[in-house]
Amino acid sequence: MKPEITIKYIAVSMIFFNSGLSLKTEELTGALKQVKVHFFIQLFTFTVIPTFILMLTKFLYLTSINANLLQGLLVLACMPPPVSSAVILTKAVGGNEAAAIFNSAFGSFLGIFVSPLLLLIMMGDTGDIPIGKVMKTLSLTVVVPIVIGQLLRTRNDVKAWLLKTQPPFGQIGKFILLMIIYSTFCDTFGGGDLNVDFNSLISIIMIIILMQLTFLGITFYTTTKSKLYSPEDTVAIMFCSTHKSLTLGVPMLKIIYAGSSALSFLSIPLLVYHPCQILIGGLLVPHVQKWLHSTRGYQTVAGQA
Numbered sequence: 491m492k493p494e495i496t497i498k499y500i501a502v503s504m505i506f507f508n509s510g511l512s513l514k515t516e517e518l519t520g521a522l523k524q525v526k527v528h529f530f531i532q533l534f535t536f537t538v539i540p541t542f543i544l545m546l547t548k549f550l551y552l553t554s555i556n557a558n559l560l561q562g563l564l565v566l567a568c569m570p571p572p573v574s575s576a577v578i579l580t581k582a583v584g585g586n587e588a589a590a591i592f593n594s595a596f597g598s599f600l601g602i603f604v605s606p607l608l609l610l611i612m613m614g615d616t617g618d619i620p621i622g623k624v625m626k627t628l629s630l631t632v633v634v635p636i637v638i639g640q641l642l643r644t645r646n647d648v649k650a651w652l653l654k655t656q657p658p659f660g661q662i663g664k665f666i667l668l669m670i671i672y673s674t675f676c677d678t679f680g681g682g683d684l685n686v687d688f689n690s691l692i693s694i695i696m697i698i699i700l701m702q703l704t705f706l707g708i709t710f711y712t713t714t715k716s717k718l719y720s721p722e723d724t725v726a727i728m729f730c731s732t733h734k735s736l737t738l739g740v741p742m743l744k745i746i747y748a749g750s751s752a753l754s755f756l757s758i759p760l761l762v763y764h765p766c767q768i769l770i771g772g773l774l775v776p777h778v779q780k781w782l783h784s785t786r787g788y789q790t791v792a793g794q795a
Contacts, residue, residue, distance in 0.1 A: 501574075501666050503635045508659055508666075510639020511652075524589050527723050531593045534709065534731035535571050536604050543567035543701070544612060550697070556690040558755030561613065563694070566759040568608035569739040570601020575764075576729040578666075579771040581659075583779045585725025593730045595633060601735070686755065698763050702770055705732040721785040725778060729771060736764035 544567065547560050571594055580590035642648045709731055713724040739760045743753065 496669070501669050503631045504662075504666055507635035507639045508662055510636035511642055511659070522592065524586075524592075524723070526718050527586070527589045527727060528593055528596065530713070530719075530727055531571070531589075531731040532597060532600065534705075534727075535597060536600070536608065538708075539705065539732075540564075540567040540608055540612065542705075546697075546701075553693075554689070555693050556686055556755065558752045559686065559690055559694050559758060561752070562756040562759035563697070564612045565609065565743065565756050566698075566734060566739075566763055568605045568612060569734040569760060570605055571597035571730055572733045572735040572764075572767075574666075575768050575771065576726075576733045579729045579768075579775060580726045582775050583725045584722070584782055585729075585778075586720070586722040587726070589723065590726040590730050591636065593726070595636070597730070598735065605739075686758065691758070694759055695762055695766075698759060698766055699770070702732060702763070702767055706770075706774070721782050725782060728778070733767045733771075734760065734763055736760060 543563050547563055550560050550563075551557065574594070577587065577590045577594050581587045643652075706728055709728045710724060713719040713727050714721075719727065740757060743757055743760070
């Protein structure tokens with residue numbers, strides 16, 4: 491499949507081209523003004539999650555879990571949001587897709603600077619990151635496809651075609667996501683060099699699943715109890731603020747910890763977290779969708795009353 495090309499560039503680019511073409515321009519423009527949503531997502535991603543995991547690992551160091559894997563949890567905590575999965579899941583549910591797109595792109599760019607700083611603070615070790623190269627990659631795979639999709643929407647013939655054919659953008663996005671999941675599992679378990687004891691690996695997997703459920707619960711409870719966020723905002727916040735980027739995280743780790751014997755251990759939590767967040771998100775889609783529809787129905791009845 492040549493995932494270094496087909497997944498890293500083509501698949502991710504197609505996701506954002508798909509979103510750029512299907513998303514109404516006025517919705518994306520309006521997303522820029524949703525500061526409260528952006529603030530929550532970025533604060534949760536780069537402050538709440540690192541703080542939570544830092545406190546958790548202080549307790550876990552008292553257990554028999556491999557210390558390098560626990561350091562990998564700290565590395566995971568510092569990673570930026572993803573550039574694909576959160577957008578697709580938000581779109582599948584019917585949430586605030588425009589906010590999800592904006593925060594995926596903005597969080598990725600922010601992560602270029604913030605993630606190494608967090609690693610320095612939490613682990614006391616860092617390295618040089620080719621910021622120019624990473625920004626170029628993000629521009630080509632995230633910004634440019636969205637812009638091209640939006641520019642095509644301005645053409646009357648394209649608008650007429652979209653209205654007439656109603657392309658299955660959701661199904662296309664799910665297929666691309668399936669490709670990413672397959673590639674991720676191959677990267678995680680296909681190398682045959684995961685030299686770690688079974689109990690530590692199972693413990694890390696269980697801890698990651700529980701962490702994700704906890705983060706999803708916190709974001710859902712906090713935003714639904716607040717009057718600042720709409721149900722559509724809640725959906726975008728749940729997925730954008732709790733997911734971590736494998737696409738950006740793995741290359742970043744390879745640069746920062748190049749030559750380190752612990753690199754494979756440090757990478758495992760992130761490699762486990764990514765497929766777990768997609769699988770859990772996929773399982774939650776029908777349930778969150780049902781909640782969203784019921785909430786919309788309640789609001790409609792309340793408005794008529």
